[in-house]
Amino acid sequence: MHHTSARLLALLSLLQARRDWPGQLLAERLDVSPRTVRRDVDRLRELGYPIRAIKGPDGGYRLDAGSQLPPLLFDDDQAVAVAVALRLAVTAGAGIEDDAARALSTIRQVMPARLRHRIDALQVTPVAWSGAPQADxxxxxxxxxxxxxxxxxxxxxxxxxxxSQAANGAQPQGAxxxxxxxxxxxxxxxxxxxxxxxxxxxxxxxxxxxxxxxxxxxxxxxxxxxxxxxxxxxxxxxxxxxxxxxxxxxxxxxxxxxxGSDVRDGTGEPNGWPCVGEVVLAKPAAEVSRFAGDGVVEDLGPDRCRLVLGSWSWTGLAAALGRFDADVEVVGPPELRAAFADLSRRYAAAAAR
Incomplete structure (x- = not known):
């Protein structure tokens, strides 16, 4: 009986691995006769697996989708991947956190000890985006x-x-x-x-x-x-x-x-930022590069670097450059220089109030 059960699991694993299987090839892979394969297919059908016979010169079998979800087989790496994905489901924004937690508990219960240890050793704390609404x-x-x-x-x-947008939260900063x-x-x-x-x-x-x-x-x-x-x-x-x-x-x-762009940026790349400026910052390149995002940083010495950065507006770009808390030398274009002048007037007025 144990031999038959093991053979059924091996047959099910093969049927899940590819779409169509010739009957003779299945028999060779399982080291049994085609007649035994037919009997094992009938046993799997009785267990609820929708296995369809394929007509043709060689004949064969295909595991189709059924009306309900039958037990599935995963190899070790697949099982770990599914468990990790379920743990990260809280960040998906699809409102499936409770279902994912129940699915993870179900999978973990039937995992062998060696896989449970791998999953439990992977401590993940998924953090959803703040203010992001859940889509149904x-x-x-x-x-x-x-x-x-x-x-x-x-x-x-x-x-x-x-x-209906009460839970949407504020617009993301810098958007x-x-x-x-x-x-x-x-x-x-x-x-x-x-x-x-x-x-x-x-x-x-x-x-x-x-x-x-x-x-x-x-x-x-x-x-x-x-x-x-x-x-x-x-x-x-x-x-x-x-x-x-x-x-x-x-x-x-x-x-x-x-x-906010449908245009090409100065490098000819499609879908770039609509506003791209170049400045020299009185700060080491190593410190600037950590917070430059998709900007390009060039080292100009111990305490100077060149930064090419983009944004959705010139004012937004000037404000973003101010966060580096360093003296700024505007290389160009003139629109960026004008944005700095506009911000300086606003900030001076705010300080005077």
Whole structure:
């Protein structure tokens, strides 16, 4: 009996490893006869595994999706990867923390001791993004289904300041004005209660929030919609032909929208910051580089460095450079120098009050 049970587990592991298996190849891998393979397949079917016979010259088997989730087999590395992913689920922003905790407890109970030790030794304290709202998992599934089916999405969208955004929190520090994002918050026909219509293309996660990247049919332009503000309507609309996001890279496209940019920067790279300046700071390069983000730092000596940095506005860039707490020499462009002058007047007025 033990030999049969072990053979069934080995057969199940093979069926999970690839889509189709010829019957003769399974018999050779298990070192049994094709007849024994057929009997073992029948036993797995009785246990609830939907194994379909494949017709053809060689014949074979395929493990299909069923109506319920049967027991699964993982190798050691897969089991550890699943456990780590479940521990980090709190940062996903998808409202699945409790379900992830229950799933992790279930998996850990059936893990062999050697794997439980590996998981327990990995002490992870996941920290969710402060103020990031939780997107409803049902909404995320509905958006994903519309993307996969290529169907126009009809939905209601909560505009800025609506009651449903009470948990949204403040705009992230250093973010561009929301209007610069060309986001779905620019509601058209909101007063009439008309649903939005968009061709959904990508569902992306960024800093604990979920966004739908879609072609807005009412504006004939690309938009990013926050998933926690979306209420899908049914039924969905007609099918549409897929489009390519500008630049062909959805990650770069979303990053550019949050930078307030659709243009190329001075290096010719697409989706760069709309405002890029160059300064010399009276501070060592090693200290500046730790906080320069995607800026470029050049060492000019023990207490001087050159910094090329970008931002969504000239005023925002000048303010960001001030945080290095060092004397600043503006190399260019003139817009950055003017932004420093404007900030100096504001700060002097604030100090005088």
């Amino acid at each position: 998992s049902g909404v995320l599934l509905a958006l994903s289904a519309a993307i996969r089916a290529g169907e126009v999405l009809r939905f209601d969208y909560a505009s800025e300041g609506a009651p 561009p004005p929301r209007a610069a994002l060309r986001s779905g918050a620019q509601t058209l026909g909101a007063a009439t209660g008309a649903p939005r219509r968009a061709e959904p293309h990508h569902l992306v996660a960024r800093r604990g929030r979920w966004y739908l990247v879609a072609w807005d049919l009412d504006r004939a332009d690309w938009r990013t919609f926050r998933a926690d503000r979306i209420t899908p309507r049914t039924p969905t609309g007609p099918r549409f032909a897929p489009r390519d996001v500008p630049g062909g890279d959805v990650a770069a496209f979303v990053t550019a929208r949050f930078r």
